[in-house]
Amino acid sequence: MNTYAHKDLLEAGLTDWRDLAQGLHARFATGDFAAGLRFVDAVGAAAEEAGHHPDVTLTYPQVDIALVSHDVGAITGRDVELAQRISAIAADQNIEARPADLVQVELALDTADIPGIGPFWAALLHGDTDSLQGGDVVGNARVPLLWFQDTDAHETPRQRFHLDVWVPAELAQERIEAALAAGGTMVDEEAAPAFVVLADAEGNRACVCTTER
Known part of the structure; x- marks a missing residue:
């Protein structure tokens, strides 16, 4: 089954959708609950x-939708076709x-x-260890995915x-500039546009990530 990279999705013309960490995502502004x-x-x-x-996910002002082919762990033609239909x-x-x-x-x-x-983290976040899958803790959609970054012992x-x-690839630079203007510093941009490492005024780090390579 063919999978879609970022450039393939751009060519598919999915203007309502963006590929983030885990599949295709869209937000539709329904305005009220009945319309949603x-x-x-x-x-x-x-x-x-x-x-x-x-x-x-249905809330009063909007509907959030995520699509991914779980059997292959990637975006496929099934996701693209359903996104177009939605x-x-x-x-x-x-x-x-x-x-x-x-x-x-x-x-x-x-x-x-x-x-x-x-x-430990799997049990704490989801109640059992079954949610530990390789280097990720996955499960309840209300809990952010936790992944383990391999490092040397220290x-x-x-x-x-x-x-x-x-964030959507076209918004990454805007988000980075906003964080820098708000007191952040640039730590590492060597891997841009895939990710950029920023830090707050106390040195706490975060990454702005996109699927663009």
Whole structure:
């Protein structure tokens, strides 16, 4: 099954959608709960017809939708086709997409002993150790994904946790500049545009990440 990289998705013309850390994401500004319910009902019917089901979050002013092919752990043609169908439903219902509002946060923890500490974090965040899958703790969608960044063993105190803030690729530079203007400093931009490391005034670090390579 073919998978889609960032450049492939640009060519697919998915103007309502952005690829972040875990699949395709979109936010639709429904404006009120009743409109959101009608939209979600139509999306659900399209998903049933396609035999492919998105993650949908309905709140009063908006509907957030995420698509990924879990069986291959990537974005595939099934996701692209359903995303296009959902965008058509939104257009038919006069619902506007808000790609500039999209952001996804992951937690990263430096460790030299993933087998030693991974089960603890899996049990703490999700109640059991089954959610530890390789170097990630995954499960409840309300809990940010936690991934372990392999590092050399060390005793010197240092920051172990950092946030990965995933944004649409075209918004990354704007977000970086806003953080720098608000008192941050640039730590490392060698891997840009994939990720840039920033720090606050006390040296706490975070990464602004995109799927662009």
